Amino acid sequence: MNLRKIMMSQKLLLLSGLAVSLSSYADYKVDKSEDLNGIHLKSGKEHSVRLFWGTTAKTLPYPMTLVKKGITNFTDKCNNAYKNKRKFTPTSYDCKYHNATVIESFVEKQISPAAGSESYLVGKKIYNLGASGYYELVEVKDGVNKKNQKTITITQRMLDNKEVKSFVTPKFENNSDFDKKTIVLTLTEASPKETHLSYQYEAETDHWVLNKQVNVPQIFASITKNIKETINVIDQEASEQSREVASK
Numbered sequence: 001m002n003l004r005k006i007m008m009s010q011k012l013l014l015l016s017g018l019a020v021s022l023s024s025y026a027d028y029k030v031d032k033s034e035d036l037n038g039i040h041l042k043s044g045k046e047h048s049v050r051l052f053w054g055t056t057a058k059t060l061p062y063p064m065t066l067v068k069k070g071i072t073n074f075t076d077k078c079n080n081a082y083k084n085k086r087k088f089t090p091t092s093y094d095c096k097y098h099n100a101t102v103i104e105s106f107v108e109k110q111i112s113p114a115a116g117s118e119s120y121l122v123g124k125k126i127y128n129l130g131a132s133g134y135y136e137l138v139e140v141k142d143g144v145n146k147k148n149q150k151t152i153t154i155t156q157r158m159l160d161n162k163e164v165k166s167f168v169t170p171k172f173e174n175n176s177d178f179d180k181k182t183i184v185l186t187l188t189e190a191s192p193k194e195t196h197l198s199y200q201y202e203a204e205t206d207h208w209v210l211n212k213q214v215n216v217p218q219i220f221a222s223i224t225k226n227i228k229e230t231i232n233v234i235d236q237e238a239s240e241q242s243r244e245v246a247s248k
Contacts, residue, residue: 032216039224043216049179050211054201054223058231059194062238064187066245067195068152070237071185072140074122077233078102082127088171097233101128101226108135109168117141121167122156126176134174134181135164150189157182177210178203197234199227 028044028051035041042053060067078095082103086093089104103125111119118140125133136156143151158181164170181203188196201223205211210219 031213032220034217034220036220036224037228039227041220041223043213043220045211045213048211049204049206050216051202051204052216052219052223054220054227055199056227056231057196057198058235059190059196060235060238061194062242063193064150064152064189064195066238066241067187067197067234068140068154069241070234071154072138073097073237074105074107074124076237078104079127085125085127085131087125088123097237099229099233101126103127103131108171111137111167121159121164123171125172132175132177133172134176135159135170137163137167145188152187154185154187155182156184177207178205180204197231199231201227 028046030042030044032043033041038058039054039056044051075089076096077099079098079100079102080095083091083093086104089106105122105124108121108123111121120138122136122138123133124136125131135158137159138157139153139155141153141155143153145151158176158178159174160179161170161174164174182201184198184200186198186200188198190196209215
């Protein structure tokens with residue numbers, strides 16, 4: 001097998017891993033759960049590793065294609081107050097949609113997966129009591145559910161340094177406090193002008209502070225804030241696109 005085939009084989013394994021990554025969390029014993037501002041939160045610990053889950057759902061009054069654009073437009077979601085901390089995008093760039101913790105977000109590489117889906121590598125630099133960064137493998141896949149409704153599943157999985165290097169020479173190393181993180185957003189076409197959005201967040205860490213049960217409420221609050229902010233921005237962007245379409 002030549003180098004090109006080996007690299008392609010590695011990429012296909014990573015892409016297929018997106019679909020099964022959520023199942024590995026089923027064996028963890030939950031020791032803390034809470035419903036906070038419409039987000040259902042759980043946490044459990046296995047040895048020195050702590051898992052966090054967050055789920056919610058919302059129906060948005062916009063076509064599914066516009067909601068998809070509101071999710072996958074990563075570049076416009078950042079915090080302009082952190083302009084001077086950027087290294088890979090211009091400091092003059094004005095973020096259209098505010099995200100409190102994101103310094104910059106950029107599409108590093110388009111990837112060619114199986115037919116019926118699209119994938120790409122996204123780099124993110126974060127500031128939250130200190131700077132960190134990681135790469136996400138994003139897969140967007142069209143489908144149909146059991147009710148014959150059209151669906152779009154968008155999976156964002158944080159990669160470790162070895163996984164990133166199978167795609168590109170990274171601009172920076174992963175230095176997130178979390179060892180693994182996966183976000184799955186499922187869009188279902190409720191009607192031509194209405195989309196049901198399901199949001200699933202899962203992350204694990206062996207960080208000596210973050211994995212303590214006493215700190216779980218604080219992390220729950222942070223997860224809730226991030227999920228609510230993400231959905232509000234998706235809503236805002238889809239709304240603006242909807243008005244632009246209507247005005248043409």
